[in-house]
Each structure stands twice: as structure tokens, then as C-alpha cells.
Amino acid sequence: MIKIALAKGRVASEAVKLFKEIGIEFSDYDMNRKLILRDSSNQVEIVLVKPSDTPIYVENGVCDCGIVGKDILLEDNPDVYRLFPLNIGKCKMCVCGFKGERIEGRKTITAASKFTNIAKNYFDSLGIKSKLIKLNGSVELAPLLNMSDVIVDIVETGTTLRENGLDVLREIEDIYSVFIVNKASLKMKHSKLKPFMNQLKKLKLGGEK
């Protein structure tokens, strides 16, 4: 039995679709509020978790693998294998703020973000001393209320930004979902995981056309 940690919501829905394409079906997905579901052939079990917790279940070995956004891997740097990207949840990590807000040439910057480590590393690489404010959501509010100069956040369509009068100032990195595996599981359950991973990898390539 392979146990997979999946972020509740979009990632899980997309992943369940991918699994269906390779013949692994979860007929009762989205039918009830169960957090642990088994496929019809009893080969795979999915565990629905909070997105930012996904790597924690994998790192501790209670799940063999998981699908998680690269943003969370960059922010928390968990001790897991990051094997291949999946065609789910594509977006960008960006610095956003009011149009015309300068970044070059600054000595200091105040940034609000859910991803304070990513933000700090980015500004460090530019040689800008950053003051970071950790927020857990609705990050756009910070510049609007003049609490920060900019925000660092993932941007998909940019609608929320524009509706609040903000713009993308810099793109930091492409974000996509990554298939992660527990270090002991990859080795000790390799014969079970390998065919499963190979099928997923093929899908990913097919979907990228």
C-alpha cells in the first residue's frame, strides 16, 4: 500500500484526476468529509492534509509520498526527496506592490508575506536589508494599509492584486507542484513506488505539450 499526502482542495482534485488517468480510482472522493481514502483496488491511500503540512507527513514517514507546491518546499526546506514536477498548480512567486514602487537601489525594504524565508533570501540576494512581517493570508492588505512597502506572494492570475490596485513588481521563481518521497520509503518500497512514479512522470510529460 502506498500512502500519499495531498493538499486538500485544488491540488487533491487535480491529483485525483491524474490518478484516474493511470487507472487508480477514488470513487468516494468529494462525496463525504473523510480525510483518508482508499482506491478501489486497495493499492493506494490518499490522506487529505492542510497544504503547508504536506511535507511534514512525508518527512515523518507516516505517508510515503506527497504532492506539494514548490513554495512550501522553498519556505520550509523539509528533509524529503523532491523527485519530479507535476502539471498542477502552476503559478509564480512574485514581489508585488503599488505600481512604480522601486526595488533597485533601496537599502532597506519592509515586506509582508506568508513566505518570510523566501522573501528574506530574495532580498538578501539583492543586497537589500529586509524587515519582514509574517502574515497568514490576505497579504494584499499590508501595502494598502501602509504596513509594508511590498508583499511577496504567489500570483496565479493577478486578479486580486489588480482589484486592490497592486501590481507584480518582480518575478522571483516559477512555482509548480512537486512529487516528494520519504527518504526511507523511496528505498524500502521502491518496487511498489517505481511503477506508480513512472506512470505519473509520463503523464506530466504528456500534459506539458
Added chain:
Amino acid sequence: MSGREKEKRYGYIKDKLNELYKSYGFEEIAIPMFVPYDTYDKYDLLSNEKQLKVIDGNGNVLIVRSDATVHVLKAVRTMTKRKDEKFFYNAKIFRGNFKNGEEDEINQLGVECFSKKSTIIDSDIIALAVKSLISLGIKDIRLDLSHADFVYSLIEEIKEISKDEVETVHKYIEDKNTIDLLSFLDKKNVKSHYRDKLLDVCMLFGDVEDVLSKAKTIAVNEKMKNSLKRIEKVYENLKLYGIDKYVYLDLGFTNPMNYYSGIMFKIYSLSAGREIIEGGRYDRISKKFGLRDGGIGFSQNMDLTVDILDSYDYRDKTYIDYQVFGRDENSADIIKKLIELRDKGYNVSFVSGDEEKIIMKKEEDDD
């Protein structure tokens, strides 16, 4: 599991492993808690965020042991060198980053053997590591073997990767993160000939014969070729110990600060979800700091060991076999009884009380 229960199990496992280490010729060594910061710096052993520091009365910065080996070397360096130097220790190690309530104190048991390179010693140490899990009944294990030179001398040969960037490349390889490794190497304009080899190294793990034959096609220099020969030789030896069924290769292991210089190994347990034993040969640092010809050792994470024994439905051997209750007025009878039971090999505890009775603890605890 209660703290007390954990301590009992820890004590039991420690005793059992210490006996095992002795049967392989190891003697116990007490190791210092502190080593001056300057010493760590001088021998390139600093990995700052992990190390807890304290300041002594004179303002010197000391590092609290975060890795036992360096502290064993400090103890050994002042001792007269002998031909056969094998030590084991029971120690707590401390971590300096108190992130998310992670364990900041880890109980560790380990062995260190100081001698010049020998494939027999390498194999004997690895056999001991495997035995120390098997003897506790932990059988869902897998040993991954590697050699420090394989990845290191490949990276060394790539001129586009500067000294400062070696750690970054190591980290990508360690995480088997081929996506970011590829984009990093392309950014650095690393020739495809080398790039493809590094990418292959990430996934170079599994069955020994398979991996060795693939690795031979990747080995571009003498150092890499020699490291494979050494792995082969050690594997041949492990067959003689009858433990080759646990042995696999993973040539994508990395080696922070180039600490290891030869054979490296990790033993994973599926129920632990991670490695439980880690070890290898560290000749460079044992020569420079320990003033020895070479060294090899391993450490076992005791906290994880205690945890997974639990999932094996392990039952602690009762420490007390009998409790003898009685009053001081009947001392002659009671002492006679205590001696009699202890002579039979039982662990006996006297408890002062009004009623006179003898309780066999084993049955009481077996719930």
C-alpha cells in the same frame, strides 16, 4: 509512552548494545561536552546554525557537542596512540536551532575506531552497525552504502562550479532534486557531458550489482574508479558476514564540509521513516585533529530506536522481579529472604510496610 517508560527502555537498549560493542573489541570512553569554537574553525568543522554555543568565564566561545565524533577526537588526541583503538560512547548531543519544537537533545550511542584504511575494518564496523539493530529485533532495515569520493571528485572536475557552490550542488543531489539541479547547471553553462552525469548520480541507488555497473560508465577519473573498487571490496566482505541481503547502494549521498573521506553508510528502518544509523570513514579529520592514521565510526539515534521498538510491540524486561514488603522488627527473616532471592539471580526490592508479603512484579506488570 511515559517519560519513565522511555528511560527504562533506553537503559535496557543501552546495556544490550554496550555488551555487543564490547564483543567487537570496543571499550567505553567518556567524551567532553565542550570544544572551543576556534578548534572547530581551524579544522573546518563549523556548520553554524546547528551548533549550540556557550561563553566561558573568560569570554571564550565554546561549542556544545552537536556531533560526538569531534568530541571523541578531542579526548583521543591527548592519549598515547595504540595499535588497536576502538571506543564506544553513550552521549547526548545538542542542536542549536530550536525550530518548531524539534528535538534539541538527542540521545546517541556510537562507536569510533582509529586505524589506517582497511576494508576489513570498514566491513567489521558496518557488520556491527547492522547487528546492533538486528540484535534488538529491528529487522525491516536497509543499509545504503556509498563513498565520499564518488560525487566529490566528479564535482571537483567541473570548473564551472566554484568552491562556494559545491554545497548548493550537494544539497540538490541529496534531495534528488533533478529539476533545480538541471536549471542550476544550465545557468552555470556546465557542459552537457558533466551535467548528465551529475543528474544520473541523483538516481544512482538500488541493487548493488546494477548500480555498480551503471556507476562504472559515469566514473570519469581515477578517484571515482577507486571509490567503486573499494565499495565492491567491502560488499564482498559483507557477503562473508551474511548481511549482504540488507545492503544496497546510494551514490547520491552527500557529505557536508567534505567530512567523510571514504566509505559512508546509512541504515534506514521503514518504521522509523528515516535513517537510524549513520556512519563512515573520516580520515582527514582524524589525522589533523585526532593525530591518528585514520578513523571510522557510526552513531545510532537512540530516541528513534526507542520509538520504533514500541511499534514492534516490544515489551520491556521488568527491572524488578520481586518486591518484598515487611517491618523493621523482622529484619533477620526479611534480609535472609532478600539474599536468598538475589542469589537466585532475581532483582529484588525491599519496601517498608506493615504487611509482610512478597510480590512477583513480572505478572503484575503484564497487563
